[in-house]
Amino acid sequence: MTGLHAEPEVAPSVPKSRLRMRDLLTEAAAGMLQRPARSVLTALGTVLGVGTFVAVLGLTATATGQIDERFNELTATEIGVDDTGGTNAAMLPLAFTPDADARVRALNGVTGAGVYWPVRLPTGATVRAAPVGRDAGGQPVQVVGASAGLLPAAGATFAEGRAWDTFHDSRAEQVAVIGEGTAARLGITTLETQPAVFIGDVPFTVVGILADTERKADLLLSVLIPRTTAEKIWGPPEDGKRAAMLVTTELGAARQVADEAPYALRPDHPDYFTTIPPPDPRTLRDNVTSDLGTLFLLLAGICLVIGAVGIANTTLVAVMERTGEIGLRRALGARGRHIAGQFLAESAALGALGGLVGTSLGTIAVVTTSAARAWTPVVHPATVAAAPAIGLLTGLLAGLYPSWRASRIEPVEALRR
Amino acid sequence: MSPVIAFHGVGLTYPGPPPVPALLPVDLRVERGEFVTIVGPSGSGKSTFLNVAGLLDRPSSGRYVLDGVDTGALKDAERTAVRGSRIGFVFQAFHLLAHRGALENVELGMLYGGLPRRERAERARAALVRVGLGHRLHALPTTLSGGERQRVAIARALAPRPALLLCDEPTGNLDTATAADVLDLLDELHAAGMTVMLITHDPQVAARGTRTLTIRDGLLTEQAYA
Structure with a gap:
């Protein structure tokens, strides 16, 4: 082993591959934009879920506001x-x-x-x-x-x-x-x-x-x-x-x-x-809120779960479709976690986007309903702030399994396609 | 100066049962600036050799020193980094991202190397000019001819300034004339000092190398293809 091949032995101190956050986000954005129609459809579940969430909370708050007004x-x-x-x-x-x-x-x-x-x-x-x-x-x-x-x-x-x-x-x-x-x-x-x-x-x-x-x-x-x-x-x-x-x-x-x-x-x-x-107006309001809210929030939760399953499914299909790309990226020095991060970022961004649109639609629904009934629309600021975060979380959770699958794809297999 | 590739009894046997010896243990040195072609029929172990040499697969025996780095001792993350920084891959199927322009596809080759964005863009532009595609920087791969696509792929492999250009049937999807152009480009790169290793089933393509190895039934030899 020695003698014949006497090349200098370099201690393996290799800097690991890295992917800057900004590049990760750019890649994720490009991944979403290359199939815009599909991305929109994917986000639809979250749009519905978050939209229902905001609309329910907003309408409940609005209706409670009207009861408060009767309590004059x-x-x-x-x-x-x-x-x-x-x-x-x-x-x-x-x-x-x-x-x-x-x-x-x-x-x-x-x-x-x-x-x-x-x-x-x-x-x-x-x-x-x-x-x-x-x-x-x-x-x-x-x-x-x-x-x-x-x-x-x-x-x-x-x-x-x-x-x-x-x-x-x-x-x-x-x-x-x-x-x-x-x-x-x-x-x-x-x-x-x-x-x-x-x-x-x-x-x-x-x-x-x-x-x-x-x-x-x-x-x-x-x-x-x-x-x-x-x-x-x-x-x-x-x-x-x-x-x-x-x-x-x-x-x-x-x-x-x-x-x-x-x-x-x-x-x-x-x-x-x-x-x-x-x-006491507070007891009055609590009574009303607890009746209405629970049922509809359950409904919004179901919508969110459906949305999450939708994102998970589409992301999984995308992972399968993009096996070649994953193999290429691995050959170009991407680690498994870079691949996982990219798909996770894509699904999270889709979730957040769906959440934003859903929040807007939900708020519009509350305002329209209030206008039709001549009510004062009431949407709690915390609801509006939390809704896109809920969308993001939904996307993140939905992306976990597909991303994990993507990170496990062997470059040798992927490049054979 | 250390050789680019040094195999010391490197072999790969897929564990069975029954165990399949895909690459028999072999010693091999590829010096800097060589243009080595490896020729063999399908099923001869070409792919296994490519995977081992390209750090896509671990050998089951022997020691592989790539560009002075003993790859056997590396953890997976480090192997990935060495692969990304020292080896430029050129595939038969090009493997370009269909929705990204040529420049972006070339930049992808440096995405995981930690280079600043601006430098990646500059290098990608230079690499595309180098392969003769300076006029098609933003063209989508779908609008490029097969030869142009392979040039983009070669630019992507060159941009990170690897120690080794590892080409797997780079002309397999091209017609004869275009294939000749791509091989001329590889010749040029070799003439400029790049170490090139080309794996093919085509003896005529293999003849372009300065040194040709034959692989058959997992055995790599320094003989001309017969």
């Missing part, structure tokens, strides 16, 4: 305070003090407050427009005793006249405000004749006719009289129909006020009241 400013700023009387209910028919309105109004964030209860009329007592004669069409009319703060808090607007005020309330004046519908049934069309209504046998001067209210629409069908008048003539509320209070607040103050109101009303016995705060 009015409900978000309304609190009910119920007089329960606590353990002393039997002894205490009315726990609201005469200055209850002022006590609650003093709380920060409160814009209006009023106490009301359905007046307990003696049996057979009806509401009529004259001492004798017809009543309101046979239907019993609800008589409500209310503090001066109730009508402003309910956002009442008047067709004619005005509400009574604290003056009437404190003096227990016999004045009444009636809803427009009730007025018509009683035959009262104008206040110019200074009409009166008779509740049982007690006459009340009508000072105002309600046109509308923002809250407590049932007031429109009632006859409203000052609470002190009601208490003086017919006594406090009966058991089972106890008084309640309507409190309106600034936006965002409702839950805070709901906690504070019982203490403001009766520092000695806050347990006499229960408050009904507005529903």
